[in-house]
Amino acid sequence: MGTGTSTGKQQRRGNTRQRIQDVALELFAEQGYEKTSLREISERLEVTKAALYYHFKTKEDILVSLFENLTTPIDELIAWAKEQPRSLETKQEVLRRYNVIFTKATPLFRFMHENQATIRDLSIGESFKQRVIGMVNVLRDPDSPLTAQVRCFSALTTIHGGAIALRDAEGDLEEKQGATLEVAMELVTRAHEES
Amino acid sequence: MGTGTSTGKQQRRGNTRQRIQDVALELFAEQGYEKTSLREISERLEVTKAALYYHFKTKEDILVSLFENLTTPIDELIAWAKEQPRSLETKQEVLRRYNVIFTKATPLFRFMHENQATIRDLSIGESFKQRVIGMVNVLRDPDSPLTAQVRCFSALTTIHGGAIALRDAEGDLEEKQGATLEVAMELVTRAHEES
Amino acid sequence: MGTGTSTGKQQRRGNTRQRIQDVALELFAEQGYEKTSLREISERLEVTKAALYYHFKTKEDILVSLFENLTTPIDELIAWAKEQPRSLETKQEVLRRYNVIFTKATPLFRFMHENQATIRDLSIGESFKQRVIGMVNVLRDPDSPLTAQVRCFSALTTIHGGAIALRDAEGDLEEKQGATLEVAMELVTRAHEES
Amino acid sequence: MGTGTSTGKQQRRGNTRQRIQDVALELFAEQGYEKTSLREISERLEVTKAALYYHFKTKEDILVSLFENLTTPIDELIAWAKEQPRSLETKQEVLRRYNVIFTKATPLFRFMHENQATIRDLSIGESFKQRVIGMVNVLRDPDSPLTAQVRCFSALTTIHGGAIALRDAEGDLEEKQGATLEVAMELVTRAHEES
């Protein structure tokens, strides 16, 4: 009783760092970064505030560590894309994978979206912005017109929006995902044809 | 002596409430709601913090008063649209006007966008969400497919995005505005044809 | 009962700033700057810590304000000296006044002496150093030899030392003061004759 | 391989205690005792904080251990002096040796001087005071007049002062040392003649 493989409370030891990240994301997402205090996090974990500081240098550091789940896959995707031929198929595959990344990291991304003012001057702002620019550069062709560029950007934000807004909207989730991806695909296809 | 229409510094007197709103918006937009302190606002105005409390009951109260500049015009636009025939031309005009509203209220909207986590539990969240739903309902046709709905929503967010993201992007502002509107228009046109 | 002109506890209001300074000096002198916490100061005053921050921007600021009792008179003395003829009489009078300043600010100066490691990187270090240089420049003549300059400097440090070390030494205070001043005078006189 | 007498970096092993002392003195002297944290020390040594606790019981303990470089030689000097005839030659030799001790321990003594407020309630204060008294007792004769006692004390503080102040002063170091010792000698000689 109380043991077993459940994710119960007793499984302390060795995984505190992970647990901090989990709880932090949960609370950051729920209440925002500023409004979540380290006291709150530590209380939820039944540790002292000081313990957090053993694992992370600052509050911001906790946040940054969270974002590695998002930035690392994007970096990998961009790297992968650069090695592929710049065909329409590649672009579509990039979009598909991009969508998967965001689908998986929805809570984190939603948090980011809802806390931009905070994120902006927290180093993650710039960090993420760079990734989006990187993505646009991978999707658009070198000398394509401005509208093509806007379309690529719009395709990306459509996926972003899908990851966030569609949660609330009514209807079947998979279906909505499909719709989102479809719209994004169209935009990139159009952009591709323009160049 | 001391009067005149100039926007000079000396024209204190009677308009403090307005000045508080101006400065508050400026700072909220620049740094976020939580990170802007009443001290900061009052210092910028060269008044004491206590003075703010003469004009507004709480910090949140200042924010609420600001949003009346955005919700009122949208309400009026929705009302106007409902009286027009549900034609493509109407929809396009709605989009154009919607774009104008956001172009004018950019700082406020940008602020809202960047502070959702905060806004959310500040009563303004729901308030704005209702307006967007109202807008979608005005753009889409009653029995249109899901993709059409997504397109209308996407058109709206494209404008939102344009008001926000395009500021930073390179290129001529008017041109970028045009591109934004064009993309939005296309989406709504497509949605219109789908129904 | 309880009123009157006594320096009792009830005389709050309007003099809090002063009271903070008094208590702060007392505690800083007694325990050192670092080891004195704002909590301690505020508790002694029966005010909240936040109240301290109404009157002073930072902890260091309290310290700096304390030092104005030392730096302001020195600045005034330097200014005064610059308007006088550069005669021996003037120099002697300057020394006399300098001595008075330090005699009055003994606790503060002693604090400074006992907390050099702290003071050093607290902006007061440099600030005080500048005053001493200013004093030397007032005492020495433009083209006097190096030894004259050293003598002037030595005269100053003699006074400094007198303010600190003589307290502990045995003997009549006035008498010791006199001896200190006498030595300082001799040094400046010698310097004067050299130029 | 890996041994040798070089003071290279690789020679960890067995001398950690010594290395802690070295780094601690360096940092204490540079920043003051309070402002130097054990984290800082351990980081500089590339060890964990806990490692410090293997070698020393407390932070203060590190400091105390440092002072043994000063107190032990003084104790030995006092012990030696007590076995010698109480002649002028002995006293002069004592002074010479005392000066050597301080010349060698300058950084430590300077630290002590700059952190008096801290030292004072750290047990070292009293500890050092006792040694100075011991020294005076060794220098002065049993029934000598008060002035003789003052002279002996003054001789000691002259050496102290020389160790600190002379560093910064201009001029040849050896020469200044000589001057210091000369003055101290004079004082003790005078005292000796008085008794």
Add this chain to the structure above:
DNA sequence: AATGAATGAGCCTTCATTCAT
């Protein structure tokens, strides 16, 4: 219409220290 003075709660962070391993 606004100020001066103050509060209470809370924040992020740092520190010396401990202890099982």
Add this chain to the structure above:
DNA sequence: AATGAATGAAGGCTCATTCAT
């Protein structure tokens, strides 16, 4: 001989808010 993980206490500071004047 040293580490990894954590603690309890405290520190400086900021904030929204209040209220008598």
